[in-house]
Amino acid sequence: MKIFNLIFPLFLIISCGSPNTDNKSEVNQKSNLSEQIIEEFTLEAIGNTMQDMKYSLENISVSSGNKVIINLINKGSDPAMIHNILIINFGSRKEVAMESVEAGQNLEFIPNNKNVIAASKLAYPGDSVKLEFNAPEPGNYEFVCTYPGHAEMMRGYFFVN
Numbered sequence: 595m596k597i598f599n600l601i602f603p604l605f606l607i608i609s610c611g612s613p614n615t616d617n618k619s620e621v622n623q624k625s626n627l628s629e630q631i632i633e634e635f636t637l638e639a640i641g642n643t644m645q646d647m648k649y650s651l652e653n654i655s656v657s658s659g660n661k662v663i664i665n666l667i668n669k670g671s672d673p674a675m676i677h678n679i680l681i682i683n684f685g686s687r688k689e690v691a692m693e694s695v696e697a698g699q700n701l702e703f704i705p706n707n708k709n710v711i712a713a714s715k716l717a718y719p720g721d722s723v724k725l726e727f728n729a730p731e732p733g734n735y736e737f738v739c740t741y742p743g744h745a746e747m748m749r750g751y752f753f754v755n
């Protein structure tokens with residue numbers, strides 16, 4: 595009987611002292627981080643000539659830190675209608691477009707330039723490509739197609755709140 599009396603209080607002390615609650619709060623924090631808000635857009639590239647080609651959206655607005663998904667759908671059928679989408683720093687469009695030509699088709703016309711925030715692969719006529727990235731710091735950005743000759747016509751503004 596004396597042995598039982600000793601063991602029972604010991605068991606109580608051990609079970610009360612275990613840090614179960616701390617472990618649970620850690621798990622909750624991790625799952626909240628993985629539940630990143632997704633903002634998804636469909637962006638069509640329309641037109642079949644250098645004169646009428648354009649994106650279907652002129653502006654895209656997102657919130658900083660959210661995951662952005664842009665589905666670029668190339669509605670063109672003319673073989674010259676090859677498009678991509680680059681998210682770039684505001685005001686860098688001409689510089690990025692110029693360097694894109696030098697980068698060439700093997701690099702999807704994506705220059706190695708610090709103003710490029712995110713860049714999709716090329717979408718050939720009838721194809722679509724998906725661009726996924728984390729929305730950068732709040733501010734004004736631009737989006738542009740860097741296939742040679744397209745940057746003046748195919749562009750828009752990307753706002754991060």
Ligand SMILES: [Cu+2]
Nearest residue numbers: 677739741744
């Ligand atoms: Cu284009």
